[in-house]
Amino acid sequence: MPKIKKTNTTFHVYYRKQLRRERENKKSKSTMSLEAIRYNNGTLCILNQLLLPTISEFEEIKSVEEGWDAIKKMKVRGAPAIAIVGCLSLVVELQKCNPFEKVKQIAAFIIDKLQYLKTARPTAVNMAEAAGRLTNIVNALLKDKNTTADSMKLRIIQEAEDMLKKDVIDNRNIGKYGAEHICKNFLEPSSTARILTHCNTGSLATAGYGTALGVIRALNESSRLDHVYCTETRPYNQGSRLTSYELVYEKIPATLITDSMVSFAMKQKKITAVVVGADRVVANGDTANKIGTYQLAIAAKYHNIPFYVAAPSTSCDLSLTCGDGIVIEERPHTEVTFFKDQQIAALGINAWNPAFDVTPADLITGGIITEKGVFRPSELKQKLKVKCEV
Numbered sequence: 001m002p003k004i005k006k007t008n009t010t011f012h013v014y015y016r017k018q019l020r021r022e023r024e025n026k027k028s029k030s031t032m033s034l035e036a037i038r039y040n041n042g043t044l045c046i047l048n049q050l051l052l053p054t055i056s057e058f059e060e061i062k063s064v065e066e067g068w069d070a071i072k073k074m075k076v077r078g079a080p081a082i083a084i085v086g087c088l089s090l091v092v093e094l095q096k097c098n099p100f101e102k103v104k105q106i107a108a109f110i111i112d113k114l115q116y117l118k119t120a121r122p123t124a125v126n127m128a129e130a131a132g133r134l135t136n137i138v139n140a141l142l143k144d145k146n147t148t149a150d151s152m153k154l155r156i157i158q159e160a161e162d163m164l165k166k167d168v169i170d171n172r173n174i175g176k177y178g179a180e181h182i183c184k185n186f187l188e189p190s191s192t193a194r195i196l197t198h199c200n201t202g203s204l205a206t207a208g209y210g211t212a213l214g215v216i217r218a219l220n221e222s223s224r225l226d227h228v229y230c231t232e233t234r235p236y237n238q239g240s241r242l243t244s245y246e247l248v249y250e251k252i253p254a255t256l257i258t259d260s261m262v263s264f265a266m267k268q269k270k271i272t273a274v275v276v277g278a279d280r281v282v283a284n285g286d287t288a289n290k291i292g293t294y295q296l297a298i299a300a301k302y303h304n305i306p307f308y309v310a311a312p313s314t315s316c317d318l319s320l321t322c323g324d325g326i327v328i329e330e331r332p333h334t335e336v337t338f339f340k341d342q343q344i345a346a347l348g349i350n351a352w353n354p355a356f357d358v359t360p361a362d363l364i365t366g367g368i369i370t371e372k373g374v375f376r377p378s379e380l381k382q383k384l385k386v387k388c389e390v
Helices: 010-025 064-070 079-096 103-117 126-142 149-186 212-221 238-249 259-268 293-302 379-387
Strands: 037-040 043-047 058-060 195-196 227-231 256-259 273-276 280-282 287-291 307-310 355-359 367-370 373-375
Touching: 037 149, 043 079, 058 064, 058 079, 058 367, 064 103, 064 293, 079 103, 079 126, 079 149, 079 259, 103 149, 126 149, 126 367, 149 195, 149 212, 149 273, 149 293, 149 367, 149 373, 195 212, 212 273, 212 307, 212 367, 227 238, 227 259, 238 256, 256 259, 256 355, 259 293, 259 379, 287 293, 293 355, 367 379, 373 379
Parallel strands: 195 227, 195 273, 227 256, 273 307, 307 367
Antiparallel strands: 037 043, 043 058, 280 287, 287 355, 367 373
């Protein structure tokens, strides 16, 4: 049988050159995380993730409408990043629009824009949480006789800008707590972990560092990571396009697998833990995340592998008692039947395309990792309330 000669395609050459250029632009190892959001003094740019991994291109967001469109089309995605981009798109408009004469005018403007941003992708709770929090601030300021239109504007701008810094801090704490929990409960002192993850939960889905991928980064930084297995995450391929991009970029040892390989990988590859992100965690611990998460949790429980959800407290919706109340976004069927304008399914076939599924709390056997600690699903609501009161 003739030997097959491996050749470098144009894509591979471009990809390696791109990664090399981006690494050279970083000043130190501590700043080597990719970034999906660039913001400076009222100018907002996002990395168009629809073009990755072949093209790294930032585009400017000049209005709330453009922010909404970028979220809806998934140019930016990941629950934390959606909220940050949404709120910063409001800042962009506030910076550019004509001054408001009355406080009630700017209050109505802000609240109306926030309500609109919530409609872009309803399953991820972070945008709704941020909109609710900023709306409460606006309403509180309205009751203060000393509030002016300008002071309200500056306060909302400051709150939105602070979201960028807070998200990175929270993500580093998530990484720290998650890595420590895995090492303490499932690793021998001298052993290393093999982690299976789903979708994209890293710097491209947040302001930086990441949630589930933040846990992986923390394990790698402490030399307690052996290998990562990431799913391709059909139909939008966030795993193969984005997570693998981040893992290669940061030289974290990793292997890409198809979604249908997860059960066999758990058995054959001796997976230590499964760590995924979340778009909404409700009061009893039920968790909405990228479609395919539910089946990972079922397979993990069968194989007696701890299953973790990593998410900031802003992704926790304690107003819902269980996952039955979560609205599941359904996206166009063409995302299943086409790939980059190329038809991959029989013409005329029906397709069902829910973007998320809900994992029952009893399948989250490792715990829910937040910036405040790692909690069992049954204790999440009480623990978060106590931590907020401290």
